[in-house]
Amino acid sequence: MNKRLRLSALLILPLVALTAGLSLGSEAVSPLEIFSCMPGGDCTLRAEVVLKLRLPRVIIAMFAGAALSVSGAAFQSVFRNPLADPFITGVSGGAALGISAAVITDMGPAAVMAMAFGGSLLAIVMIYAFSAVRGITGSGLVLSGVALSFIFSSSVMLIFAMARSEDVHRIIIWLMGDLSYQGNIPVTWICLSILAAMFILFMFHRHLDIISMGRGFSLSSGVSDFELRVVILLASVLAALAVLLGGIIPFVGLMVPHLARMVAGPDHYRLVPLSAVAGGSFLVLADAFSRSVIVPYEIPAGVVTGFCGGIFFLLYVIKNRPEI
Amino acid sequence: MNKSISGYNIFIVIFIALLFLLFSVTGGSPARPGSGSIKRVVSLSSSLTDQVNDLGAADMLTGVTMFNPGYRGNAVVVGSYVRPDMERIIALRPDIVLVSDEDSIQNSGPALYFGLRFFRSGRVFNFDDICRGYMQLAGILGRGEYGEQRVELYRQRLELVKRPLRAPRVVFLVSVKPLITASGSSYINSIIESAGGINVFKNEKSAYPILGLESLLLADPDAVITMMEGDRDFLVTRLKDYSRVRFIRNNNIFSSGDGSIPYYTPGRYVEAVETISLLFAGIKYE
Numbered sequence: 378m379n380k381r382l383r384l385s386a387l388l389i390l391p392l393v394a395l396t397a398g399l400s401l402g403s404e405a406v407s408p409l410e411i412f413s414c415m416p417g418g419d420c421t422l423r424a425e426v427v428l429k430l431r432l433p434r435v436i437i438a439m440f441a442g443a444a445l446s447v448s449g450a451a452f453q454s455v456f457r458n459p460l461a462d463p464f465i466t467g468v469s470g471g472a473a474l475g476i477s478a479a480v481i482t483d484m485g486p487a488a489v490m491a492m493a494f495g496g497s498l499l500a501i502v503m504i505y506a507f508s509a510v511r512g513i514t515g516s517g518l519v520l521s522g523v524a525l526s527f528i529f530s531s532s533v534m535l536i537f538a539m540a541r542s543e544d545v546h547r548i549i550i551w552l553m554g555d556l557s558y559q560g561n562i563p564v565t566w567i568c569l570s571i572l573a574a575m576f577i578l579f580m581f582h583r584h585l586d587i588i589s590m591g592r593g594f595s596l597s598s599g600v601s602d603f604e605l606r607v608v609i610l611l612a613s614v615l616a617a618l619a620v621l622l623g624g625i626i627p628f629v630g631l632m633v634p635h636l637a638r639m640v641a642g643p644d645h646y647r648l649v650p651l652s653a654v655a656g657g658s659f660l661v662l663a664d665a666f667s668r669s670v671i672v673p674y675e676i677p678a679g680v681v682t683g684f685c686g687g688i689f690f691l692l693y694v695i696k697n698r699p700e701i
Numbered sequence: 702m703n704k705s706i707s708g709y710n711i712f713i714v715i716f717i718a719l720l721f722l723l724f725s726v727t728g729g730s731p732a733r734p735g736s737g738s739i740k741r742v743v744s745l746s747s748s749l750t751d752q753v754n755d756l757g758a759a760d761m762l763t764g765v766t767m768f769n770p771g772y773r774g775n776a777v778v779v780g781s782y783v784r785p786d787m788e789r790i791i792a793l794r795p796d797i798v799l800v801s802d803e804d805s806i807q808n809s810g811p812a813l814y815f816g817l818r819f820f821r822s823g824r825v826f827n828f829d830d831i832c833r834g835y836m837q838l839a840g841i842l843g844r845g846e847y848g849e850q851r852v853e854l855y856r857q858r859l860e861l862v863k864r865p866l867r868a869p870r871v872v873f874l875v876s877v878k879p880l881i882t883a884s885g886s887s888y889i890n891s892i893i894e895s896a897g898g899i900n901v902f903k904n905e906k907s908a909y910p911i912l913g914l915e916s917l918l919l920a921d922p923d924a925v926i927t928m929m930e931g932d933r934d935f936l937v938t939r940l941k942d943y944s945r946v947r948f949i950r951n952n953n954i955f956s957s958g959d960g961s962i963p964y965y966t967p968g969r970y971v972e973a974v975e976t977i978s979l980l981f982a983g984i985k986y987e
Contacts (some may be wrong), residue, residue, distance in 0.1 A: 403916040422945040426918050429942055488937075498966075542783050543876060550879045557914060559878075673902065673916030 383640065387654055391439070394658035394665075398435035399427055401665040431519065433564065435620050438556050438664045438678070439657035440568045442620035442629055444528055446656020447575050449630025451612035451650055454589035455605070456519055463541045463616035463630035466522040466609070470529030471500030473552055479537040480544050490562045490621060497617030500525055501610065508606055513612040518609070554679020556625035556664050562621060571618050578611045582645035589643065626679045628686025629656055629663075635693070660686075705894040735846050738797040738841060741788045745785050746801035749822060750966045753799070755851065755968050756844045764793045770960060773781075790817070797841065803888075803965055824967050827891035828859065832967050855967040862974050864897030871898045877932040880912040888965055895970075898978035918946050924953035924984045926977065927963055951985040 399408040406423045414420035414428050422552025456465070464470070481490040492582035500522075507521045536547050579587075584604055587595045596603070616630070633656040634648070641647035660678065663685065667676040723797050742752040743764035750769045754937040759772060764779040777793060782804050790798065801822040820841055822834045833853050839848025875881045875888055883889035884905035893900045901922045901924055902910065917925070918940075925948050927933045933956040957980065961972035 403913055403921055420945065422921060423919065425943060425945045426915055430915055430918070541781075546876075548877050555879075668913055668915065671911050673905070673920070674907075674910055675913030675916070 386640070387651065390658045391654055391661075394439070394661040395435060397665045398438065398661040399431050401669040402426075402431060403668065404582040405669075409584055424446070434664065435661050437564060437570065439662040440571050441556070441619040441622040441626065441657075442633075442660025443575065443653040444571045444615040444622075444655035445626060445630035445660075446637070446652040447649055448612040448615040448619070449656075450634035450645070450652040451578055451585060451608060451615075452630075453634055454517070454585045454645065455488055455608060456516075456592065457589060458519065459635065460631070461519070462628075463612065463619065464625070466504045466613050466616075467500035467529060467615040468497045468613055469620060469625045470526040470533075471496035472617065473497070473533050473548075473625065474529045475499075476551055477533045477540075477548050479535055480548050480561055481540045487562075494617060494621050495527075498612075500529070500674075501613040501617065504613065505610060507605060507681075508609065512602075526657060550677060551558075551624045552679075553677035554624045554682065556623045556673070557658075557676050564622070567618055571615060574611050574615050575649070576616070578615070579645075580606065581608055581611075581647045582649055584608060585645040588645070588667075589645075593694030609671060623660075623678065626660065626682055626683045629660055632682075632689045633659055633684045633697075741793065741795045741922070742797055742799065743779060743793055743795040744799040744843070745779070745782055746799060746804050746822070747782065748803065748837065748966055749799040749820075749967075751964050751969065752838055752966045753842065755966055756835075756839050756842060756843045756848055762843065763795060764790055782956055787910050788855065799838070812885055821887065825888045826886070827888060827894065828967070828970055831888065831965050831970055832856075834965075835967050844976070852967055855971045858971045859974060862896065862978050863982070864973075864978060865953060865984075867986070869898050869984050871924045871926060871981075872901045872903050872917060872922045874919065874925060874932065874936075875909055876929075877927060877935055880914060880917060881909050882912050882917075884908055884910055889962060892970065892973045892977060893963065894912045895974045896979055896981055898977070918943060921947050923951075923986065924948050924955060924980070926955045926957050927981060928957055928959050930955070930956045946986075949986065953984050955980040955983070 396408060398404065399411075400406060404423065405538055406427050409429050410421060410424040411432075412418065413424045417629065425693045437609065445463050449461070452463060452465055453459060455461070472493045473496070475492035475494070478496075479492035484492065489556040501526060504521060508518055533548075533662070541550075545679045581604070584595075584600050585608065588605060588608065590598075619626070625673050634652050637648055637652040637655050641651045660682065662680040664678040667678045702963040707919055721925065738927070740761060741763045742753060742758070742761045744753060744762060745766055747766060747769050748774055750765050753759060754772050754774075758817065759774045762774055762776040762810060765772065765774075765776045766779055766780060766782045766785065772780055779789045779793070786881075795817065798817045799822070800821040800878040802824045803822065819840060822838070823830070825831045825834060832855075835852065836845070836848050839845050871881045871893060873893060875883055875889070882902045882905075883893075883900070885900065887951070890900045892905055901920050904911070925936065927936060936954050940946070940949050940954075948954060957976050958974065961969040961976065
């Protein structure tokens, strides 16, 4: 694909997603109606809903999708594994355990989100400790993440077995990926943190290029264990921040980096920004679809991304059958 | 080959025959009015516990599930309505086990399997359905006449409820996180209509559909009623900026409380209608 075409796609995709995200929902509304809420205008109910409900949600979906996708791209390169995703280090399991514990103990909305983030951080700290103290890397780190996820998910199941049914319902909705902004998280700070983490990860694009060639090659090329750990830490923090914004949204961090790699190639200088734009746009579109497909019901966005991801991987497996 | 297939078929026939034998020995049966004297009752539904209580038969209860408002007896708690403890139920040697289709997760499966006699209350959609189930239970407990008197009393109370002159368009929220409303397939819709209101989401297929916040706001009802007081406070805080939405602008977000609505008994139904009609009287219009 030539450079100009790639650049136009990069600009058009988020615009299309933004338009769809603002227009689609329980009623189709023109995004231009927002202007009726300018000073002096006669702001309608529909415009108010677009401005105060859909716009924050679109922004949240954009940042969460971008964070998941960039995190997935980094993990796939670090572990040289096409099935690596942002939750490989047990971040989602930690968050699920945190939120489950908070919900059944009747904590307030802000404390619930703090517990979710705390759970994610716990997983990150444990994985980082395995890596730094015990010197576990590569497949060992992946297996440690899987083991942590099992421990966390078993703990969540234990909580489910003892919790009231309404609490279980609430947790499950969040676990399915819920972008319905409840006004209890500091969205601005989280989005700024995501931007900062993505930028720092982008600065490591040369390291990622080398790391993706294999650990032996990256060591001989001067990428230290510390730098590798920083990359893993940044990717994990991005995943944790995305979980805080929208719960556990599957497949975005697994599928979008694959697609981005098909367009941008393996060079992380292009792959990281394209993954961010494509991931954000994909999640905005998935969320718009989830809001508008069976009105007045709202399907969790994670269900839509799960369907898309599943179909994508089936096609991927069929297409690449000889190599797999 | 044919020989081995026929041997296999014989094995299946014997297996099925054994299963029949097992169920004929251990299978439970639904109870019928007047089908033997009942002294020991285990109730796996808070609403049915409340009905037994209301029929003046609380002393028959030997086992109940958790959360039973109004019941002050000493019956053993046999788990939650979602997960009853069958071992504990069997140990109580009940004459009858009460289960309900309305508590959707429940069914008579475990009672059937362990050969216990059971009463299964069907789904309820309105006051008449609730009264029908109540009278069946009264008959089984040998309190048919008393049950009839109670129902007549509740009917009279229901007729005395004051309905508003202008029927308000309302949304009833069972939960706000996630937003779950009650549609025409639930008895809560009947409570709203009995109190003189119109349920905005009456025509949804599911009894308790999960709504998007957008759908709630764009439906623009006259009032929103939450079941829990905390949910009302959450909505007031969360939605305060939507000044163009009628129920927010007019501060028409109310809480019914959870003392009567979750329990489908004739008495609680009437209490719920009285509560909702009082809330309707407080709705402000422009």
